[in-house]
Amino acid sequence: MKNPEKERLAQHQSEEKDWLKWxxxxxxxxxxxxxxxxxxxxxxxxxxxxxxxxxxxxxxxxxxxxxxxxxxxxxxxxxxxxxxxxxxxxxxxxxxxxxxxxxxxxxxxxxxxxxxxxxxxxxxxxxxxxxxxxxxxxxxxxxxxxxxxxxxxxxxxxxxxxxxxxxxxxxxxxxxxxxxxxxxxxxxxxxxxxxxxxxxxxxxxxxxxxxxxxxxxxxxxxxxxxxxxxxxxxxxxxxxxxxxxxxxxxxxxxxxxxxxxxxxxxxxxxxxxxxxxxxxxxxxxxxxxxxxxxxxxxxxxxxxxxxxxxxxxxxxxxxxxxxxxxxxDFDSIFKKIKKECAQFYDDIAPKATEDRKAILKQAFAGLLWTKQYYNYEVEKWLNGDYKTTPPPKERKDGRNSHWKTLRNHDILSMPDAWEYPWYAAWDSAFHCVSFASIDPDFAKEQLLLFTKEWYMSPNGQIPAYEWNFSDVNPPVQAWSTLQIYKTDKAKTGEGDIKFLKRMFNKLSLNFNWWVNRLDRNDNNVFQGGFLGLDNIGVFDRSHGIPGNGFLDQVDGTAWMAMYSLNMLEMSLRIAEHDDSFEDMATKYFGHFVFIAEALNKMDTDKANTWDDEEGFFYDRLILPDGQSTTIKVRSIAGMLSLAAVLTIKKSVLDKFPKFKASILWFQKYRSDNLKYEVIQQFKDGDDLLLSLVPKDRMQKLVTSLLDEKEFLSEYGIRSLSKIHHKPYQIHIDGIEYSIDYEPAESTVSLFGGNSNWRGPIWMPMNYLFIQALREYQTYSGNDFLFEYPTGSTKLLNLKQVSDALSNRLIKMFEKDAEGNRPINKNYEKFYQDPNFKDLVLFYEYFHGENGRGLGASHQTGWTALIANLIEELEN
Known part of the structure; x- marks a missing residue:
């Protein structure tokens, strides 16, 4: 059936008409x-x-x-x-x-x-x-x-x-x-x-x-x-x-x-x-x-x-x-265009309920309304304009003064047009995953923009966000690239290899920046600072590490393992069209293997991050004298190891004999040196599962993830385990630090205090976990079964678990039997009114117990992933 909106997008891409001028x-x-x-x-x-x-x-x-x-x-x-x-x-x-x-x-x-x-x-x-x-x-x-x-x-x-x-x-x-x-x-x-x-x-x-x-x-x-x-x-x-x-x-x-x-x-x-x-x-x-x-x-x-x-x-x-x-002709044009808009969205999730269709439509509307013009040329800003009073000299060494090459003059996807009227690198990567469902060309262009010479630093760092470009956001651009590629291919039947190549080449520079700058001891365990998770630690992980030490971070290491796998998968997909990229697959396979080994050391090495008794990964604080302390906080930072997973099908391995030979070499000749054999279960002729954690540890982590006494809320995965309703405390260098489960707004000022990662539900992290569970299912089929929820005796495969998690997240936005949406928990009286009842807000994060919307009330950006979940379930 003819789709006028898609025709307009095609006209824009062919430069027949500039539909996006306004x-x-x-x-x-x-x-x-x-x-x-x-x-x-x-x-x-x-x-x-x-x-x-x-x-x-x-x-x-x-x-x-x-x-x-x-x-x-x-x-x-x-x-x-x-x-x-x-x-x-x-x-x-x-x-x-x-x-x-x-x-x-x-x-x-x-x-x-x-x-x-x-x-x-x-x-x-x-x-x-x-x-x-x-x-x-x-x-x-x-x-x-x-x-x-x-x-x-x-x-x-x-x-x-x-x-x-x-x-x-x-x-x-x-x-x-x-x-x-x-x-x-x-x-x-x-x-x-x-x-x-x-x-x-x-x-x-x-x-x-x-x-x-x-x-x-x-x-x-x-x-x-x-x-x-x-x-x-x-x-x-x-x-x-x-x-x-x-x-x-x-x-x-x-x-x-x-x-x-x-x-x-x-x-x-x-x-x-x-x-x-x-x-x-x-x-x-x-x-x-x-x-x-x-x-x-x-x-x-x-x-x-x-x-x-x-x-x-x-x-x-x-x-x-x-x-x-x-x-x-005003009224006739309006009537026609409104009808075409309705047709465009009806085609996305035709099997969904009317309420879910309305949620999806408003989620995408918010994502599109927060496409904003953003102009910031740092060198010019530092120097001031010659027609106005020169700015104070202190600015020369102040905020963003090391980013003189940054010149932004583009339409960007903002997290929020009021509270966050500026880009954040990892937010934008998630936005692009949602954009891929409705405008894959914009998603590609947006992601490519962050790798341009006037965005990316000459050393390969991607700017984080306006208040501090030098801070470090999680490196999710490669993951986003693959999500966009797959979505686009599923909708059009053709994969955009040129897009993959362009992103791969630039992300290789960024990957090297991470390896060279954030692996302090060259031991494949990474630091990184707050990594977008604001106050998830007992102290600000970006500044003033207690005792002048440094922190080996599970999430920093997990992000890099995931980055390695993303680059590996991109290499293989490109190599199907250009065999010169097969060597790069081996390079990133090696990176992943050594990162996995470093995180999973099975001995008593003082840098070990896995606690076998408690079945969890914890950050470790390394002091100048070499002594180390485990920070035993059960948070999604420790859970992130689950997200680094990739299944490579036998049919793909057979296409690349050199890459396959490298895998077999690692399996045969490195088994004595690798404490965690990433490929220990691989048999020639089978599919290959690359997982940052071995099967027994993965099972322990997923069991905790699905435990309603820990991470599983009625509305999704909490950012901090509920066991911390009893505060966790630790003394470092004579100072007491603590963290407790806070399911709603933050009660501490750490990292600004307007975002809370100590218990609430965050859509992007939930989406990552759901995608990871589906990837495990791709390899295991029904071999991996879990109680859902933990302790219920009800066994589900990981596809069923991921669907159940998706439905819990969607439930926050849906009307219940009384006509209330959990996101409106504090103002149900107003949202029962006929002129409010169908209006949906897409908040920054959500209450860990009742699903109430928290933080920025219009951060549709990465919360628009709810539309992806609806589309995935209803098609």
Whole structure:
């Protein structure tokens, strides 16, 4: 059956049409980011706070509500609202900064990503705007009073949404063509009483001229043609566009420039500044805002009083075309594009329940809505712009100062468009696995981007995240590469070997960086620091290791074993088309064998990480005098050894005689030297299982993994064993360190305190474990059977176990018999309401006992893997 959305993607890839020139690339928060921070000490939150954002021009991007932009964020559209009560215009989403939140930074708004297609041909965003005064100060002060043991004080808790005293503001986009964007904004009064609402659909030109030379300044100017009033936009970087809109109460113009008097107490050269619309609307003084008929920021103003339950729709159109009747075909285009969006998603998981289809669709919508324009050129940022005041000299040796080659100017998949409006390398790798289901070409391009010379350091390190590019994220790019390759091949019938080659070549450099930098003793046991797992240890694993020692990390070693296997598998797949890669398979096989041997030493070596009595892997702290201490924390860091597994079929081995000979050589000649014989069960003529842990240890680990008294929650795998409800304590160098099972928000400030790996459920790690269990099943069939749950006497094979785990994770998002979704545990009353019940949020992580959503409330990024699980179960 013809699929118009897939046709659009094909047109884009063939460069027939540039369907991705416009998209949801406008950030939800540009203030408080590292890019906008020019302070001496790197205090990003306070250098550019929310209170400055309405008055101060951004340097590296723009932000707004429900917004879109061209791919370089030069021309930006978003909505602004005013309810007649607020002290400021609602132009951007509000949230607490890291220091203000009792559990770190957090957006304090109600908004939902409802629909989006890979070409962004149709998009829908819902914002819930209270008719009562927005409680900015109350949110700050109440959270300030609360300790880390308390819940966060959320917008629902303020009472401003009680009795449905709010508007639903739905913003929809439909593309008539690649540069023809139809915009429909529908505002509904959900209360029974009349209420005033002011809408400003804003066009903003990103300010380049205040920071660097710009040959021609962009302009938005009024055009009157017959009975229609529109504006003409001329932008030297984007082109010429017409912006059509229905008759408005007023037309407002100003310049997207800093109000220096407001921000710096300096004299303005003119009064037409960024915050002019805010002043005009909130004081009802429009004289200055309506004085000009051109500028770099524009909005038609609509002032309405909506009756109880009444809806009002506003239509606008941004297009390169000159149209005499811009709204004549508006409704028919919208209807057609919405139908095509529904068809695209119906084809993904046709057997799923309606609720699961809705979850899948919103998961992918959130993933697509958080594709953002990201601009950060470190050397230029360190030096400052010559047209502005030079930044403090301390910056030269400050944050990211060793990353002068990094130049980011791209559309990137963000973890969250508000709380994390920047990329994190390992997050993005997981995002790409979900993207592969709906837009494999974007998934490939995104992953390749991180290996480009202007991203990857010359030494082979991949940048971690904006706050510290030099930190170390787990090396999951090779795993992601294979997941994308397999998904793409399954859908198209053809594997993209060129993509594999390109990733393999660059990842070889990154692999060598890991081997050379993070294996301190050249013993194939790796360190790495926090490795994305924030506070999972008893101390911050990235800084200040107690006693000036270093930590042999099970997770660091497991990640490298998995990396070796991923590179091995890539080598073999490429070698089917280019036999010169067969040698590389042997190279990575050797790496894996020695890593496995190092982790599994069977003797009493002081660096041993396996505790045979307790059946678990533990990190070991090595002190300068050579003494070592086992850190006996039962966490998914120790479980990660399960993820390093690969089955190589006999049919594949037979294709590569040199590689097979190397395996047999290792088996014959290295058996006396290898304490753990990785290939001890291999017989010539059989499939080969490469597992970081031997069968007996794997069985012990899986038994713990599936134990509800330890790792298995009703909603997935916990990040820390429940046995640590009794705190684990250890004394090192005269200081006591401890960790205890915390199934919800973090109660400690370690590593920022806004993410917790001490008990909650994390989607990406669960997904890795599920995929690993399926790989064991590929080799063993029904030879491996486990009690599920442990102690239940109910035996399942590993495919059945992985499906059961998937269903537990999906259950967090599904309605139960009472119509409640576990993710909404604290606010079930609101989400029982007809106007809330079908809205789903995809949180950063989840309560280890009841599945409640925790952390960033819109981190669809890697939580979008829930859509993969639904698709895998329902096809």
């Amino acid at each position: 998209g949801p690339y406008l950030s939800e928060r540009q203030w408080g980011t590292v890019r906008e921070d020019y302070s001496a000490g790197g205090d990003a939150w306070n250098y550019f706070p929310h209170d400055h954002a309405r008055s101060r021009a951004f340097r590296w991007g723009e932000d707004g509500i429900a917004g879109i932009s061209d791919r370089y964020c030069n021309m930006c559209f978003s909505i602004a609202l005013w309810n007649g009560q607020d002290d400021i215009l609602k132009e951007r989403l509000f949230g607490l900064t890291g220091p203000q939140g009792n559990h770190g930074e957090d957006v304090k708004e109600l908004y939902y990503y409802l629909e989006n297609t890979p070409s962004h041909s149709y998009m829908k965003y819902l914002y819930k705007y209270s008719q009562k005064k927005y409680p900015y100060d109350q949110l700050i002060e109440e959270n300030k009073k609360r300790s880390r043991e308390d819940l966060e004080f959320e917008l629902f808790d303020t009472g401003i949404f009680d009795n449905n005293t709010y508007f639903d503001v739905s913003t929809e986009y439909a593309k008539g063509d690649e540069t023809d964007i139809l915009i429909q904004i529908t505002i509904t009064n959900r209360n029974s009483q009349p209420a005033p609402i002011t809408l400003l659909p804003q066009m903003v030109m990103r300010n380049h001229w205040s920071f660097k030379e710009m040959t021609v300044k962009p302009v938005i100017a009024t055009v009157k043609k017959g009975k229609n009033t529109s504006v003409f936009i001329d932008h030297p970087y984007v082109g010429k566009y017409n912006f059509y809109f229905q008759a408005a109460d007023k037309l407002l113009f100003t310049e997207n420039e800093t109000n220096r008097e407001k921000v710096y107490r300096e004299i303005n050269q003119h009064p037409f500044k960024k915050d002019l619309f805010h002043t005009a609307v909130c004081t009802n003084d429009f004289e200055l805002a309506t004085k000009n008929n051109s500028g770099t920021k524009f909005a038609p103003l609509y002032q309405q009083i909506l009756k109880g339950g009444e809806s009002k729709t506003f239509q606008l159109r941004l297009t390169e075309e000159n149209l005499n009747e811009p709204f004549a």
